[in-house]
Amino acid sequence: MNIALNLVAVRTIIRKEVSRVLRIWIQTIVPPAITMTLYFIIFGNLIGRRIGSMDGFDYMQYIAPGLIMMSVITNSYGNVVSSFFGAKFTRYVDEMLVSPMSNAAIIIGHVAGGVLRGLLVGSLVTIIALFFTKLEVAHPFIMVTIVLLSSIVFSLAGFINAVFASKFDDISIIPTFVLTPLTYLGGVFYSISMLPEFWQTVSKANPILYMVNAFRYGVLGTSDISVAYAYIILIGFVILLFSACMLLMRKGVGIRE
Amino acid sequence: MQALTIRNLRKTYASGNEALKGIDLNVEAGDFYALLGPNGAGKTTAIGIITSLINKSAGEVEVFGHSIDSDLEAAKSCIGLVPQEINLNLWDSVYNIVSNQAGYYGIAGKVAHGRVEKYLRSMHLWDRRADIARHLSGGMKRRLMIARALVHEPRLLILDEPTAGVDIEIRRSMWKFLEEINEAGTTIILTTHYLEEAESLCRNIGIIDGGKIIEDAKMSTVLRKLQREVVILSLANSVAVAPQLEGFATKLRGENELEVEKGPDRDLNELFVQLNAKDIKVVSMRNKANRLEELFIGLVEGKQAENSSV
Numbered sequence: 262m263n264i265a266l267n268l269v270a271v272r273t274i275i276r277k278e279v280s281r282v283l284r285i286w287i288q289t290i291v292p293p294a295i296t297m298t299l300y301f302i303i304f305g306n307l308i309g310r311r312i313g314s315m316d317g318f319d320y321m322q323y324i325a326p327g328l329i330m331m332s333v334i335t336n337s338y339g340n341v342v343s344s345f346f347g348a349k350f351t352r353y354v355d356e357m358l359v360s361p362m363s364n365a366a367i368i369i370g371h372v373a374g375g376v377l378r379g380l381l382v383g384s385l386v387t388i389i390a391l392f393f394t395k396l397e398v399a400h401p402f403i404m405v406t407i408v409l410l411s412s413i414v415f416s417l418a419g420f421i422n423a424v425f426a427s428k429f430d431d432i433s434i435i436p437t438f439v440l441t442p443l444t445y446l447g448g449v450f451y452s453i454s455m456l457p458e459f460w461q462t463v464s465k466a467n468p469i470l471y472m473v474n475a476f477r478y479g480v481l482g483t484s485d486i487s488v489a490y491a492y493i494i495l496i497g498f499v500i501l502l503f504s505a506c507m508l509l510m511r512k513g514v515g516i517r518e
Numbered sequence: 519m520q521a522l523t524i525r526n527l528r529k530t531y532a533s534g535n536e537a538l539k540g541i542d543l544n545v546e547a548g549d550f551y552a553l554l555g556p557n558g559a560g561k562t563t564a565i566g567i568i569t570s571l572i573n574k575s576a577g578e579v580e581v582f583g584h585s586i587d588s589d590l591e592a593a594k595s596c597i598g599l600v601p602q603e604i605n606l607n608l609w610d611s612v613y614n615i616v617s618n619q620a621g622y623y624g625i626a627g628k629v630a631h632g633r634v635e636k637y638l639r640s641m642h643l644w645d646r647r648a649d650i651a652r653h654l655s656g657g658m659k660r661r662l663m664i665a666r667a668l669v670h671e672p673r674l675l676i677l678d679e680p681t682a683g684v685d686i687e688i689r690r691s692m693w694k695f696l697e698e699i700n701e702a703g704t705t706i707i708l709t710t711h712y713l714e715e716a717e718s719l720c721r722n723i724g725i726i727d728g729g730k731i732i733e734d735a736k737m738s739t740v741l742r743k744l745q746r747e748v749v750i751l752s753l754a755n756s757v758a759v760a761p762q763l764e765g766f767a768t769k770l771r772g773e774n775e776l777e778v779e780k781g782p783d784r785d786l787n788e789l790f791v792q793l794n795a796k797d798i799k800v801v802s803m804r805n806k807a808n809r810l811e812e813l814f815i816g817l818v819e820g821k822q823a824e825n826s827s828v
Contacts, residue, residue: 269625270623270624273622281609352601353606355601356607356622358570359599360622361594362623362624518531518566518571
């Protein structure tokens with residue numbers, strides 16, 4: 262493999278992706294900012310006052326890390342699935358497929374694009390959160406690594422969705438019916454210690470719970486789960502999903518006849 | 519050296535459609551090769567396999583000695599593709615589209631910028647470089663695809679219907695440009711429905727029909743197989759009835775135009791001798807149809823008749 266060629270190719274895809282995100286900022290950056298502001302106003306400011314504290318933090322502080330992580334996850338996923346499916350749909354994906362860049366470079370370039378959008382929106386939501394509450398980062402390394410790994414996992418998942426999608430409806434099914442419910446049930450708005458034991462066990466099967474709680478631990482220093490488990494699960498998903506992406510690209514599923 | 523070697527290439531789609539039935543093809547380095555065939559003959563499938571956009575069912579493909587099975591990266595580096603369908607990122611700028619393609623081939627910085635400028639200028643698109651691709655006309659989009667295919671300066675350029683929808687003036691300037699890059703050493707494989715384009719540009723020709731190569735030879739050799747040729751003569755004076763000429767079939771197309779059909783055993787000198795003897799003066803002459811078109815139709819129809827009789 263020609264490493265220099267692939268590095269230039271990855272950089273090119275990242276530049277293209279960032280330029281796309283900024284070109285259509287009204288679709289990519291503004292909506293999550295508005296949605297998250299509404300969450301902070303309604304759940305944090307209005308309802309949160311009545312809830313009081315949770316795990317020793319006021320409710321607004323408690324939900325802020327979860328909302329930041331939710332925006333990172335949905336935007337990382339959404340960026341890759343819409344960008345790669347768009348390239349497939351109008352066939353300009355062929356530009357990449359006929360070139361000598363490796364399949365890994367195509368995947369890494371798109372995932373990096375997804376991660377950058379996720380982090381950009383996540384940063385924006387963090388700034389919005391600071392207008393409503395005070396956040397002091399308890400464990401910066403854990404916060405950064407967890408948000409990066411989560412973003413990579415959902416970017417890879419978005420890539421797989423795009424590979425299998427054959428029409429525009431297919432790129433909204435997973436976010437609507439899988440991603441959103443799992444995120445809402447992943448401890449963004451509550452601690453699973455509030456649930457009956459059975460539902461606590463069920464909740465632990467939700468990978469987003471680990472991401473949200475590990476990130477919350479990074480920011481606030483409190484978590485419902487072991488952060489070590491979160492790392493194991495995230496790294497496991499990165500390996501699994503990247504391998505799946507490579508296999509799909511090698512077989513040409515959805516992109517080669 | 520062979521620019522392209524294809525051996526026993528087969529493709530059967532999941533639908534069961536056998537698009538390629540074991541084709542063999544050799545294209546010499548530096549050649550300007552026409553790959554012709556009716557719609558659905560298998561041209562685009564063959565090109566898709568060469569460029570790795572379609573998975574083959576069987577057979578071997580080598581590009582400048584690099585097998586697409588064992589040395590795909592090197593094989594891909596040698597190829598530039600202008601596909602039949604417009605496959606541009608219509609939301610991106612003309613400059614970015616070509617520049618991104620350079621990046622996909624590992625070309626960056628000043629080298630990439632220089633190449634982008636060179637090929638956009640050669641395709642008369644430099645002044646439109648900031649425009650979004652969807653704002654370009656159909657012909658401009660085709661030229662943009664050519665610039666995109668050339669930016670990494672491939673040794674083998676494959677053009678699948680590159681001049682469809684391009685006006686005649688631009689088409690001729692594209693022909694001139696393609697001849698120049700061919701003279702500079704780029705091997706070109708061209709598929710086109712404009713057979714005069716293939717006849718005037720290409721030195722060798724392959725005709726594919728029903729997933730098989732039915733002709734693969736020099737253009738001049740193929741054209742010699744033409745059984746009949748019809749020419750239209752413009753006459754200096756009007757004639758009331760078509761003259762009877764020995765060995766030629768004639769038909770009046772108006773008072774001053776005569777259609778003459780000649781067989782392979784007759785030459786034009788004989789025609790003019792007979793016309794002179796009848797005191798018929800010819801002002802100008804043109805072919806009724808392109809010679810290659812005549813031959814192409816003859817070959818394809820002949821093959822179809824052969825198939826239907828089996």
